[in-house]
Amino acid sequence: MYSNLLLPGADMEERRARIIHGYERALELSREMLGHADAGQWEQLIALEHDYLHEIDRLRTQDTITLDSDRQAHKKEILSQLLTNDQRLHSLLQQRLADLGQQIGKGRVQQQVSLAYGATSAPLGE
Numbered sequence: 279m280y281s282n283l284l285l286p287g288a289d290m291e292e293r294r295a296r297i298i299h300g301y302e303r304a305l306e307l308s309r310e311m312l313g314h315a316d317a318g319q320w321e322q323l324i325a326l327e328h329d330y331l332h333e334i335d336r337l338r339t340q341d342t343i344t345l346d347s348d349r350q351a352h353k354k355e356i357l358s359q360l361l362t363n364d365q366r367l368h369s370l371l372q373q374r375l376a377d378l379g380q381q382i383g384k385g386r387v388q389q390q391v392s393l394a395y396g397a398t399s400a401p402l403g404e
Contacts, residue, residue: 294346294349297337297343298352300341301357301360304330304333305359305360307330308330308359308360308363309363310326311323311367312370314326320374
């Protein structure tokens, strides 16, 4: 604790490191979410989404300091990867939504057929 008092800018350096660590953590979570989506593990994806959104929200409120050029470049690369992952995840989720829509449609047709034929036909022995 006292070492920060002796080194000017040490607290700022720690804050910069925490910001970059937060972006790295968000990227890690994004990759895990994408892996679950690729594998069709939707429950695991949803479980990670909360942590991911929490990390992004934390970064939104805390990323208010200027980073040195190396960290700024690293942050830019992470943001680019996050956007790429987000686009891919969005595509996989849209595909999943379409699949679920088809399943619901098939279920409705089967239900309508069952209701139509079940209501008008009597068992053969009667």
